[in-house]
Amino acid sequence: MQAVADSDAALVERCRSDDHRAFDQIVVLYKDRVLNYVRGMISDRDDADDIAQQTFVKAYVGLRSFQNRASLHTWILRIATNLCIDYRRRRGRPDRRPVYLGATGDDAQAAALEIVDTRCDPAQAYARQEMSLLTRNAIEALPDRLRTVLILHDMEGLPYEEIARIVRCPLGTVKSRLFHARMNVREQLLPYLRGDVLAQDGESR
Amino acid sequence: MTCDKARRLVSMRIDGTISAGDLLNLDEHLVRCTGCSVVASDLERITANLRSIEHVQASDAFLDNVRQRLSELPDRSRRAPMLHSWYRPLGAAAVAITAAAVLITFQLRNTSVHEDRAAAVHGAIAQARVQHMALAASSPLEDITVATLNGETDVISAQDSDP
Secondary structure, three states, X not given: OHXXXXXXXXXXXXXXXXXXXXXXXXXXXHHHHHHHHHXXXXXXXXXXXXXXXXXXXXXXXXXXXXXXXXXXXXXXXXXXXXXXXXXXXXHOOOOOOOOOOOOOOOHHHHHHOOEOOOOOOHHHHHHHHHHHHHHHHHHHXXXXXXXXXXXXXXXXXXXXXXXXXXXOOOHHHHHHHHHHHHHHHXXXXXXXXXXXXXXXXXXXX | OOHHHHHHHHHHHHHOOOOHHHHHHHHHHHHHOHHHHHHHHHHHHHHHHHHOEOOOOOOOHHHHHHHHHHHOOOHHHHXXXXXXXXXXXHHHHHHHHHHHHHHHHHHHHHHHHHHHHHHHHHHHHHHXXXXXXXXXXXXXXXXXXXXXXXXXHHHHHHHHHOO
């Protein structure tokens, strides 16, 4: 982790000396993580891609004032978070599209939520994918403060401490928001949880 | 242990951040409480599902698109001089001092104009009052009175004080 921080600091210094290749390296290092996060936050794939790119443009412009108090990764994700929240506020409430895979064939969402499934049972693969899409809709309905924490933790795998720095709140608040986000998603998925998809999946393990 | 506390601990157990003591208490609670046991199972399944979502990879065009956007930035944004931390408060102070100076100048100028106008009005009224006294003496049925004029003086003063 220290090595990453050191290399980040060196890259930032090179950027400040107008070394454009150094900024290219920063983009290459973090583009996948930023894109994943933004796609989790914003359902429209094109808009998400646009905001992921905007994140790096903002980072470039603001890099001269970056003071290494947070890691570069945390700082970039904070920019992405602000852009996503700003986007959602401008757009009003999220566009909650009903998702029934196969019926509507929403390729963009399906591709974004493809499940790693090593088993060959098409019915189970379909059920798992459908459950993921339903989960995605449930996340989409969460308030910003809960959704941000849930995606950063459960989808991006960030520790509590880094999330606290990104969303600028105490550690206890992160834990609490994460708990409420999970309970909220569960509440929305209760009909499915009690019905079939995950129950079948659980039995098959 | 309350069910709310138990469910919060379930969330921490999923993340592996629960203490050994809390884990023991939670296990005891879950054995006795079917509701919390179901919640625990649901949260574990939902979390596992979230964690299994495959990560996307940015296309090769991503870097090119960012470069393109950077090239479209105005020069000032692209090559803004570095503002040192000591320089920023200095700049803010300069802006504050300039704003205060403009405000004070405006107020002084405004006060001066106000005073000039008030003096002119009062002078005109005093002159009118003298003329009126002469008129009243020569024509007692005229309906303009000194009292009315004094009232007008008050009205004009009040209007003049409005911003």
